[in-house]
Amino acid sequence: MTATSLRPDAGRNASPYLYGAEAEAVAQVLAGGQYGHTEVTESFERQVAGFLGVPEAVAVTSGTAALHTALVAAGVGAGHEVIVPSLTFCASVQAVLAVGAEPRFVEVDPLSLCLDHQIVLDALTPATRAVMPVLFGGRAVDLTPARALLDERGIAVVEDAAHAFGSQGAGGRVGTTGDLTCFSFGPIKNLTCGQGGLVIPRTPREAEEIRRFRLLGVVQSQADRATLTGYQVDGYGLRYQMSAINAAIGLAQLPRFRTTAQARRALWCVYRDALADIDAVTLVEVDADRSVPHLCQVRVPGRDEVFHALRAKGIGVGVHYPPNHLQPAFARWHRPLPVTEQLGREILSLPFHQHLDEHDVDQVATALRQALAAGGRS
Structure with a gap:
């Protein structure tokens, strides 16, 4: 076998797959003249929520931003530990550090490459505030046997589902099982927005916190825009809003x-x-x-x-x-x-x-x- 036996596309480890409608969707956004967070982004959020069967979905700029924002919404911060498998992309760990918490690295099941409930239970410490199961390769993770103790201790489960959009687990489709679930829509993911991420919150309060954080801590209404003050900053946040351009790509991908x-x-x-x-x-x-x-x-x-x-x-x-x-x-x-x-x-x-x-x-x-x-x- 020679180096030319595989076609150029086939020789890559991973490659985006587009159906053709994505270019037209982006062109429509460009023609409209508004490229930031717009109704297109909000339409993408609604359609993903409908596809998954959840009340709300909040789009952000990347899977890493989704993890960071979800940890903020879960109240994770300085002095806390987050249980996270060492076998994951470094983004999982960087999100933990971004909120000032510390990673507690743990093993994975060698057959699934994922956490199981016993690994989690064995790793708990008084400082544990969150568990971050990584749905490696698209595999759902069932932590049901550990959930009663986690809930009793106020420990959040923040799923890193960057690989797992559309996957099913024992309790249903990933994103519907009551956890804060974070997806990535990067170029080579199963669903791509070119770049982007999304958080499925557990509660309306978490959804509000995520939306505020992704807009620099700003609380803004249509009425605010007509005043001299313009907006109010209620807390710390970052610019994590998904653009209409990226959302348009996702909207074109989702029906397929x-x-x-x-x-x-x-x-x-x-x-x-x-x-x-x-x-x-x-x-x-x-x-x-x-x-x-x-x-x-x-x-x-x-x-x-x-x-x-x-x-x-x-x-x-x-x-x-x-x-x-x-x-x-x-x-x-x-x-x-x-x-x-x-x-x-x-x-x-x-x-x-x-x-x-x-x-x-x-x-x-x-x-x-x-x-x-x-x-x-x-």
């Missing part, structure tokens, strides 16, 4: 999401079948009937050699993610996490996006076999 979900589930199943006879790798399982897969990952002992061999053939494999407790910026909160450290040495993300077809998957599987054979494995 079921097609997106079906395509990603089908692609994951093609990978599952193509990799079934490779004994040296372990596929990280996804419930393809209920989840909308965001990644296709395998565990490979001696991963680094295989990574470089596949990259040399033009195959865009990746690593999601280097453990955060080993990152220099987070060294202060380091604690031994042997399961996560082992996963960090073995996890390999294969190209996974809607530009791939069965031939591309076969090419990736063949290259993986060749790389393993060259290293004395099969």
Whole structure:
């Protein structure tokens, strides 16, 4: 297999998928002359809320902004700890630090790469104010057995569902189970706004707090705009409002999401079948009937050699993610996490996006076999 065996799009680890209506939707916003937070953004919020079956949804500029804002709404701040898996994108941790709290890094289940309730219960301390389950690869996380104790102690569950828009869990669709749930709509997510995020609040009070925070702490009404004062600042906040341009992309994507979900589930199943006879790798399982897969990952002992061999053939494999407790910026909160450290040495993300077809998957599987054979494995 040569470096040109895969088409350029197919060789990427991830790639946005657009249906064509997105450009027209953006053009309409540009023609209207108002590009910031407008009725287009509010329409996107209403339609997402309707799709998920929740009362309210609040759009922001990114998934990281969603996590930050949700932690603020949950009352997390200085002197508090947030339980967060080390195996996640660094945005999860940066959001904790942004509110002045401290991350308490924990292990994950090596089969799902997610938290389970026992990991959470074992990690609780008097300083715990929130738990941040990361819905890795699109997998829902069920913390039901821990919820009574968490509720009793006033511990918020802030779901990092950046990978999991549209996925289902035991209690229903992600975002409907009573948690503060945070989505990301970045370029390669299952639903994209080009860039953006969204928070599903639990209560009207949280929704109000999130809206105030995303507008620099400003309380503003139509009547305020006609006065000399113009607005009132009630507290700290940041400029986290989603633009109409980004919302327009999301509005164009949303009606086609079921097609997106079906395509990603089908692609994951093609990978599952193509990799079934490779004994040296372990596929990280996804419930393809209920989840909308965001990644296709395998565990490979001696991963680094295989990574470089596949990259040399033009195959865009990746690593999601280097453990955060080993990152220099987070060294202060380091604690031994042997399961996560082992996963960090073995996890390999294969190209996974809607530009791939069965031939591309076969090419990736063949290259993986060749790389393993060259290293004395099969």
